[in-house]
Amino acid sequence: GAVVSQHPSRVICKSGTSVKIECRSLDFQATTMFWYRQFPKQSLMLMATSNEGSKATYEQGVEKDKFLINHASLTLSTLTVTSAHPEDSSFYICSARGVEFGYEQYFGPGTRLTVT
Amino acid sequence: GEDVEQSLFLSVREGDSSVINCTYTDSSSTYLYWYKQEPGAGLQLLTYIFSNMDMKQDQRLTVLLNKKDKHLSLRIADTQTGDSAIYFCAETKSNTGKLIFGQGTTLQVKP
Numbered sequence: 493g494a495v496v497s498q499h500p501s502r503v504i505c506k507s508g509t510s511v512k513i514e515c516r517s518l519d520f521q522a523t524t525m526f527w528y529r530q531f532p533k534q535s536l537m538l539m540a541t542s543n544e545g546s547k548a549t550y551e552q553g554v555e556k557d558k559f560l561i562n563h564a565s566l567t568l569s570t571l572t573v574t575s576a577h578p579e580d581s582s583f584y585i586c587s588a589r590g591v592e593f594g595y596e597q598y599f600g601p602g603t604r605l606t607v608t
Numbered sequence: 609g610e611d612v613e614q615s616l617f618l619s620v621r622e623g624d625s626s627v628i629n630c631t632y633t634d635s636s637s638t639y640l641y642w643y644k645q646e647p648g649a650g651l652q653l654l655t656y657i658f659s660n661m662d663m664k665q666d667q668r669l670t671v672l673l674n675k676k677d678k679h680l681s682l683r684i685a686d687t688q689t690g691d692s693a694i695y696f697c698a699e700t701k702s703n704t705g706k707l708i709f710g711q712g713t714t715l716q717v718k719p
Contacts, residue, residue: 526705526707534712538706541706597653
């Protein structure tokens with residue numbers, strides 16, 4: 493149980509375009525989903541927290557207009573990187589937690605975004 | 609403030625025990641976690657400990673928590689080459705669910 497998937501696993505896009513990353517909880521209802529960003533050989537940086545049906549809460553320094561987060565259902569959250577630039581290239585990881593698992597967060601496998 | 613620190617690298621021989629250490633600053637943390645990340649992959653929850661516990665054992669894994677010193681450790685018994693990965697400790701407060709991660713410790717297991 494507690495499986496979280498992400499799609500795509502890798503994406504390459506041109507500078508100026510937008511790219512959408514999906515995060516799904518496959519076998520539980522995720523009341524809260526989190527989006528993280530990880531640079532090479534560095535820790536995870538929390539970008540935003542989203543509760544189903546509510547607007548996402550962004551961490552300080554994260555541009556909400558650039559990183560659009562939607563959590564429209566209990567099993568799906570999306571992160572859209574708008575007008576991507578090379579500095580947005582990174583490893584994006586989502587996590588999810590649900591009532592049945594208490595405070596445990598389960599992580600997706602991550603999405604490698606490369607902006608050329 | 610919120611700060612979690614780990615040493616960056618640990619090298620052990622196969623069959624030895626590994627001890628990965630972590631310190632944190634937020635005394636109001638409720639849960640402390642250990643995650644494992646293999647190259648190019650997401651994070652796998654290994655174990656966690658509630659802040660009112662001193663120790664938790666789960667097969668080859670032993671977590672020790674010294675709340676007074678705000679020190680957390682993960683001991684892996686009989687370390688195997690498959691244990692080579694980056695290990696992150698993290699803390700959270702129950703009301704926010706936010707995880708604050710350490711920098712990660714790269715564990716290298718030599719045959």
